[in-house]
Amino acid sequence: MPDFDFAQPTTLDEALELFAGSGEIRALVGGTDIVDQLKTGRRNADLVVDVKRIPELQRLEVTGDGLHIGAARSCTDVGEFPAVRSDYRSLAESAMLIGSWQIQNRAGVGGNVCNAAPSGDTIPPLLVHDATAVVASASGRREIALSDFFAGPGQTVLQKGEILVELVLPPIPDNSASAYLRFIPRNEMDIAVAGVGSFLQLDPSNNAVLKARIALASVAPTPLRARAAEEVLEGNVLTDELIEVAAEAAVGAATPITDVRGSAEYRRELVRVLTRRTLAICRDRING
Amino acid sequence: MKHISMTVNGDQHELLVDPGWTLLETLRDNLRLTGTKEGCSNGNCGACTVMIDGRTANSCLVLAAEMDGTEITTVEGIAKHGKLNPVQEAFIKDGALQCGFCTPGFIISATALLQRNPNPTEEEIRTRLAGNLCRCTGYDKIIMAVEDAAAMLRG
Structure with a gap:
């Protein structure tokens, strides 16, 4: 392990003062990415700041403006939270399939977002639920739509001195549901070859799609929305044929690479299949 | 420091x-x-x-x-007052180890699982133990031992 200093602030102000300092400063939540990255030299740090003892970053509650997930909350905390299990099911599904149980107990959903891996499993569910990232620095706070948060593999738009405070997901509308599926060649403990999250809101009188969200992982430099596929769905009656057209449109949003986990062509086919399946699961959950 | x-x-x-x-x-x-x-x-x-x-x-x-x-x-x-816990006993009884290097990790994960759910399905056992790798046993005896430990804990 390389040399670095360590701090464990107990207030947000104290933390932001630390992050305003010079050198490479890394936030530590579960450590399941960053500790390994430090050990292997893939990231470096002059100072590691454990942010888990900051009350605002441990927030996990539903208020009038939606679900608030503090940046230091673990995948287990989030995946087992009753409101997440009932109303934001795709997020519960993704939080409970990252790594192993040991990993889920430590790794934060906020950490998964800030690590910004193209394959981050919690990210498509957060995107389809229109999550906003609340970030702060010593000079103030700002809100960033999560769809604007990612800049490249492992890169976010966070500026020097800024940290993620919480993720806010607006309340879900009636007659809506979300779902997340990823493909891996075994049952557990792997990184997605491709992942798709979907969200649908249907008009109960005629089954027309009032709102659609589709987000993809592992098929582009960052997780991303498949907006053309959403537009295919919105305003039209949800049929198997429409789902097929949307799945084809989702493939168009993917710009995958060929690597050890799968070829670009295979990943595009996975986007089609997983989009079709997640939309069908959303429909079943709504009609439930 | x-x-x-x-x-x-x-x-x-x-x-x-x-x-x-x-x-x-x-x-x-x-x-x-x-x-x-x-x-x-x-x-x-x-x-x-x-x-x-x-x-x-x-x-x-x-x-x-x-x-x-x-x-x-x-x-x-894990053992209390000189007495093995049921997971340890079941691992011995069922021969759920060969080289033994992975066993402490399995004992901890299985104990945590049974504290949370004393009657897990085979699927839940396999899912919760997915982060513990054993290169000797092929897992079947480990799963059996956790099921036996669960039965002991339920009495």
């Missing part, structure tokens, strides 16, 4: 730790609790599994400096 106070298997320890030390290194090298094993050192194999405040974690990915005020359980703390 950072001063931490942590409870390990019921004993409180005051330690000065380097920010770069992992919990695994501190348990093994400072506290000489060598039951917890180092396998891959990157969070895949689960040989280093311990409980932190009742939840399992890969101690190779945890900094000792994070641990101030926490309660740690290692495999050395």
